Amino acid sequence: DTGVSQNPRHKITKRGQNVTFRCDPISEHNRLYWYRQTLGQGPEFLTYFQNEAQLEKSRLLSDRFSAERPKGSFSTLEIQRTEQGDSAMYLCASSPSPAGHEQYFGPGTRLTVT
Amino acid sequence: AQKVTQAQTEISVVEKEDVTLDCVYETRDTTYYLFWYKQPPSGELVFLIRRNSFDEQNEISGRYSWNFQKSTSSFNFTITASQVVDSAVYFCALRPAGNMLTFGGGTRLMVKP
Numbered sequence: 251d252t253g254v255s256q257n258p259r260h261k262i263t264k265r266g267q268n269v270t271f272r273c274d275p276i277s278e279h280n281r282l283y284w285y286r287q288t289l290g291q292g293p294e295f296l297t298y299f300q301n302e303a304q305l306e307k308s309r310l311l312s313d314r315f316s317a318e319r320p321k322g323s324f325s326t327l328e329i330q331r332t333e334q335g336d337s338a339m340y341l342c343a344s345s346p347s348p349a350g351h352e353q354y355f356g357p358g359t360r361l362t363v364t
Numbered sequence: 365a366q367k368v369t370q371a372q373t374e375i376s377v378v379e380k381e382d383v384t385l386d387c388v389y390e391t392r393d394t395t396y397y398l399f400w401y402k403q404p405p406s407g408e409l410v411f412l413i414r415r416n417s418f419d420e421q422n423e424i425s426g427r428y429s430w431n432f433q434k435s436t437s438s439f440n441f442t443i444t445a446s447q448v449v450d451s452a453v454y455f456c457a458l459r460p461a462g463n464m465l466t467f468g469g470g471t472r473l474m475v476k477p
Contacts, residue, residue, distance in 0.1 A: 251455050292368075292467030293409070306463060341409065352399060352467060355409035360471070 252276075254356035262362045263332055269316050270328045271359045275344030282325050283353060284317055285341040286310065293341055299325060310324045365393050368458050370468035374430070377446055378476050385441040385471045387456030393417075396460040398432065400437045404452040415439065446475045 255274045263269050274284050280301050296315070298306040301322035306350035311317075314332075321324040329336055339360050343353035367390040377383045389398065400412040405429045413423065415432050427444045443450055453472045457465040 267401070276473075283464070290469075292457075292470050295464035295466070298463045323380075332370070339407070352411045352414045354411060355401075357406075357408045 254342055254344050254354055256340075256356040256359050258358045258359060259357060260362075262364065265334060265363055267331055267332055268328065268330045269332060269361065270326055271340055271342075271361075273325045273327070273356060275342070276290070276354060279344035279346050279354075280322065281345045281347065281353075282319055283343040283345075284327050285343065287339040287341055287358070288337075296340075301338030305309075325359075331362075332361075334363045337361055337363045356359070366458055366460055366466040368456050368466055368468035369477075370454075370456055370471050373469065374472045374474070376474045376476065379448060380445050381475075382442060382444050383386065383446050383473065383475075384439045384455050385443075385456075385473065387438050387439045387441065387458070387468060389439065389458045390456060391460045393460035396458060399457040399465065400430065400441050401455045401457060402452045409455070412441075430431060439460075445474075446473075446476055450477050451475045 257272045261269055282299045284296040286296055287293040291324045295308050297317050298317040302319050317327045319358050339358040341355055341358045343355045345351045345353045369388045396417045398415045402410045412437045420432050429442045431440045451474050453470045456468045459465050
């Protein structure tokens with residue numbers, strides 16, 4: 251069990267550029283979650299996958315955000331036309347079934363939009 | 365709507381003191397789960413405990429203990445004989461019938477030697 255991994259750990263980009271983050275969950279976990287955490291706040295839910303199906307999306311996930319989990323393993327989160335307000339820590343978590351099980355978090359990707 | 369409130373934004377104690385972190389939640393669901401996570405300076409959220417709504421037994425794990433009271437919608441966390449390594453931000457979280465975790469704003473605990 252190597253834990254949840256995320257890449258890159260840090261990303262600095264200019265406003266208007268597109269960025270993509272990757273999350274590799276714990277191998278036997280079929281549920282994968284994305285959260286966003288801004289400084290001094292708790293994480294906020296963005297979206298959730300069960301296997302390759304995206305089952306829930308938060309209102310926080312604007313049209314500029316898209317997430318995929320094509321083979322039910324790793325997931326990507328893309329932000330198009332980044333804005334300064336997108337600067338945050340993007341956290342990925344995974345959990346096994348059934349529902350209610352604890353979620354295990356990765357180290358996060360810190361995005362800075364200049 | 366779901367909500368988690370951690371009224372204490374920052375607590376400072378001296379090593380070996382006991383400290384209690386408060387958590388109050390709101391949900392209309394009858395089945396739900398409560399969690400505590402620790403976020404040390406390195407940034408990675410570390411799972412501490414899960415409780416379901418039907419299990420009000422208090423739990424003790426080493427220096428950590430948790431008090432779950434449905435009557436007051438509270439799930440408080442106590443660290444006994446605090447240590448410098450306990451310094452971190454602690455988050456309480458609620459997971460009702462859906463799949464998302466709703467986090468509180470966190471309590472920053474500073475343990476001074």
